[in-house]
Structures are given as C-alpha cells and as structure tokens.
Amino acid sequence: MIVLNDLNHWLATHVRIIYSPFREMITSLHVLYNPAHHLTRLQWAEEIRKSMKPSLWNSFCHYSEISNEWLNFFDVYDGLHFEEKHPEEAIERLWQLKPEAIIEPILGKRANLPEDELTLMEKEMISKPKFFLDGLCEFLYVYQQKFFARELFRVEPWLIKSVHELSQKTLQDPVAAIGSVHPRFKVERKSLKFIKAQTWILDYEEVDSLTIYPSSFIAPHLLVGIETSEIIVYLQVSLPDETAPQGVPGDLLDVLQSLGDKTRMNLLRTLLYHPYCTQQLADKTGLAKSTVSKHLKMLEHAGLLKSERHGNFVFYKTNKEKLDQLIVDLNQFFDQPLIEKKEES
Template sequence: MVHITSWFERHVKVVYSPFREMLLSLHVLSNPAHHVKRLPWAENLLSMMNENEKELLHEINKKSDDWFRFIDWCSDFSVEVYVEEGIERLRATDEKAFQRFFPDLEKETICNFLYEYHQCYFARELFRIEPWLQQSVHDLKEMIKQNPLLLSKTLHPRFLIEGEHITFLKARTWQYRFVDLSAITFYPSTFIAPHLLMDNFISTHIKVYYEVGIASSYPDEVPKDLLQILQAISDETRLKMLRDLSFQSFCTQQLTERYNLTKSTVSNHLKILEATELVQKERKGYYVFYQTNREKLEQIRVDLDQFMDFPAIHKIEEEKTCG
C-alpha cells in the first residue's frame, strides 16, 4: 500500500520553467483560435510579427507536432533559470541527437528564431506573468504538503488521483501506478489551457503541465476550429462519408455513385471536410483518393471535453468574487 503523502513528498517536484513556457506560447500562436483565454494576447502579438516570422512560426509548428516535440526534447534536462539557457542547450545538442527529434528542421534556424522571438516579443510577456507562475509553484507545494489528494480534479477536471493510481482522461485513458513511477514533475503555465498536457516521453518520469490563471479578461467564445469541425460534421452526408472513409479510401467518382450525388456536390462536401483536416487525400495514378484522418476525428472528443471542462460560469463567479 502506497502512502500518498509520503510518496508525493519524496517523488514530486513543482518547477517553474521559463523556456517551456515560451515553447507553449509558440504553440498558442500557431493556433490561437483554439486557446480562447490567450486569444487577445495571441492576436495582438501576431499583428506585430512580420510575414517572414509568421511563416517560419507555422513551418516549425508543422514539422514539430505543434511544438510538442520540443516539449519531448525537454524531458531529460533539468531546471533552467532563464529562457536563454534552454535555447543554448538546444544549440549545444549533438547534431545526430537533434535530427532524431527534428528530422525536417535545421538547428541553427530554430535557435535563431527562438532567440529573436524571446528578445523581441516574449520577454515582456514573461516579465508580466512570472509572478503568477512563481506564486503557483509555492501554492502547489503547500497543497502537496497538506494533502496531495486535493490535486485530483483541481489541476484539471480530467486529472485524477485514485487509490494507488494517477489517471489522465485524454483521447485514450492513461493510468500509472505510483510504484511504477520514479518521479512526477508539475509545470505551471499560463498558455496550456484548455489542454491536459502530460509528457510521458520518459515512461517512469511523468511531467504534467497545468493552467495558471492570470488577471486578464478573455472572450467567452467557442474555439473557432472546434466550431468549424462541428459544423462540418453536422451534415448527414458528410457524417456518412467520414464513417465510410474510415474503413476504405474512395475517389470522387466512387463517392458519387455510392451516395447518388452529383460530382460537384461530392466535391463540395470533400472540400469542407478537407478544410477541417478530417479527411486526407492521396493521388494514385489518375485518381485522387480520400480517407478519414482518424487522429483528427478522435481529437473532436478531446476538444469537446476541453471546452466543457471550463464553463463560462466559472469566470463569472471569479469576477464576482474579485469585485
């Protein structure tokens, strides 16, 4: 039987990481519509970036799994005090080791981009949010001392501590026994919402990124990318297409015959599904075949969970309390 309090005292750390916070800010900038709480900040910053910077931002995002591959890369290095330390560690990484993580990226280009982004844009925001991040580290450490079970559902509605297990309710459920883990590290972030981000790149050392609220207003909106996807699948024909294309790829001609529709109607449906990345296409000879993007389809449930986890009423109650 694991004694939760003593286990947490021996195996759990709470760490403020400015470099990781910068990486998560870049994730938000790459898809601001999905991160409603940070949408005003992201839109303002993007308006200040030039076209070359934005183009490189999205190129790196595309080739690094939405910047999360950089989070994996961070798994095996210790705490840094300054953002520049993380950048220099990346610059000092052996070229072969770098290519294992980022086969389609150039190290010098990445490091130069990160340095310029920090100096020109991120440093000011980090100065503003750092007190909240540092305070959160202190508060979470105190909570762990008092009763680690309070972390369950407090850090995130789908983060659970039950019995001798820690559970993450994501697209698939991840469950770990405390006896199988050597450590858990918690990282506060003002950019992570609405995600429940768990880094298990090192399987015995789990890293959890949790949201820290900051004193700023944000619009009560449904993320535009989620709304677009829900609108795309709200049509009966498109929903059937997604189902059928999950099991077999079809070309436009085959779909026309299958659903007894005109070619232009089928093409229009496919165009809508393509715009949301719910279907992927591949040319095979003369024909272009379409298939459902299962990963994107499964992400819908996650995105819905994330939206439902943080209702607007929480925000209203907080404002009443502060007022």
C-alpha cells in the first residue's frame, strides 16, 4: 500500500500540467458539432454556426462524422507529442505527416472493419489519404484564422493562469490538488480512479505519466485517455463571464421521458435480451399492435432502440450503448454545478 509521502512523491514526479492551444481548438470542434451537453458553450456554438458559410459547415460535418466527433484526433495529437505555442504550428506538423499515418488514429476502431462495413467517406479517406489530409488541414487553417483565433485570444490568459495555479497547488499538496481536477476523478492510495459508464481503476505501477490539460470547452465531460500507460485528463476552466447553466440537454430529456412509463421500461428490458418485431411484442404483452408501435416509436426516437428489417418485419433490439451513455449523461449534468463551484472557490 502506498503511504501518503510516497503518493505525494509519485504525483510530483509523474504529473505534467500543460496548456495546448491546438488541443483546445480540437475540443472546441467537438463542442461545436455536439453542443447540447456543453451548456455554457451553447451561445458560442450557435454564433459560430450562423457565421459559417454552408460549404465550410459541410466540410466541418464531414470531418466530424469520420473522426468520432473529433475525439479520435486526440490520438493523432498524443502520438506526435505536440507541445505547440500556436495552433498553426500543430497544423503544419500535421500536414507534414505521411497521409497513411493518420488513417488508423482518426478512424479509431473502425479502421479494422472489413471494407463492406465502412461508410463511403471512410472508404474515400482510405483510398485517397493525401486528398483527405490536405482538405483537413485547409479546413483547420480556415477555422483557426476566421473563428477560433478570436476565442483563443479571449480564453488563453485564463488557461495559462490555471496551469500556474494548479502547479503551485501541486507543489504544496499534490493529492488534494490533483484530486480536485474533476468530481469523478479520484486520487486514491493505491490507484487512480475514473468513474464513467464503468469505473476505470489504474494502479500507479501501471502509469508512466499523468498529463492534465486545461480547457474552457470540455465541461461537463470527464474526458480521459487511458489506452496507454501515459494517462491524460482534462481540467475544466470556467470563465468569469460565463453564466451558470440552467437548461437540460434535449437528448437527455428525450431519454428520460421515454423511460417514464412502465410499459416502455418493460419493453426495453425484454428487447435487451432478444430482438422482437411489433407483432411478436403485441402477442407477448397483450397490447394492441398500434399501442406497441407508439411505445417503440418513442423509444427509437430517443435512440434507445436499434431496428433491422427482415422481409416485411422490423425487429427491434435495445441499444445497450445508449443505456450505458445515460449513466454518463446524468453524471455530467449533475457534475456541472460542482465544477462551477470549484472554480468560484
């Protein structure tokens, strides 16, 4: 068991706190594509969306969809060990890569799928990697110069300030400082713990480094990289002029409303273990087909069902990934005030 002095020493020697403007830019693109859960950034995302020309917006959506909403770009970034001073510097380094080198990091797990399971966009990226890389870097340059540079100018002082403050706190009390990064990131005596849809526990012997990146965009996500021994976690930096979020993400409300009925809950549990069509569910439950269809439509609208047609019948099955995501979404919604309170203290 690690005693406090050993843990303090481990944190002091293994933790890095780094400001990365390019990483902040990529995070902003993730938020721009899916802003519903980033309530303090909704107005920013709406303003950027309105000011983008349709052609640029279409390019943005193309790269968002092929890269898991920009999250896979972090694997490219981490592999290059960027510590850039300006986003343009990182874009230039990205442009100098061999085009084939970015396919697997950007596609993620989908890079290993057979060709007939890939989308047209993914096939085009694989067959024309240089064309893809050129278009991507051109988009990033335009986005940086026309949209993100202004926002970075506004938030950069706060991000750099957060690096200095957390570094100073780490010198004084490493366990308390690093443990304050996020409500669901725990620094324990034997391990680091990340609580998401499942709990990830990493013994200190497994970890070569822990890098913390401040971000003004990432709340309320607990965004971590734990695929290697070089662990990454984000520190949310709230801005003084941000108002505390009062809304509830629309997709979270859809899921909760669809679950607020005992018939739909029972259907969801039934379909978790075996797919059924409407006719079979009507027979199984004793409900009219029209009633079953109405409930299925609501569950499907909320993303809680997957469907597959076989002849004249559509079979439904519970979307387990969406159910798992509900735990994360609820945690994130209730985390937001805790993050805001931490920044105000």
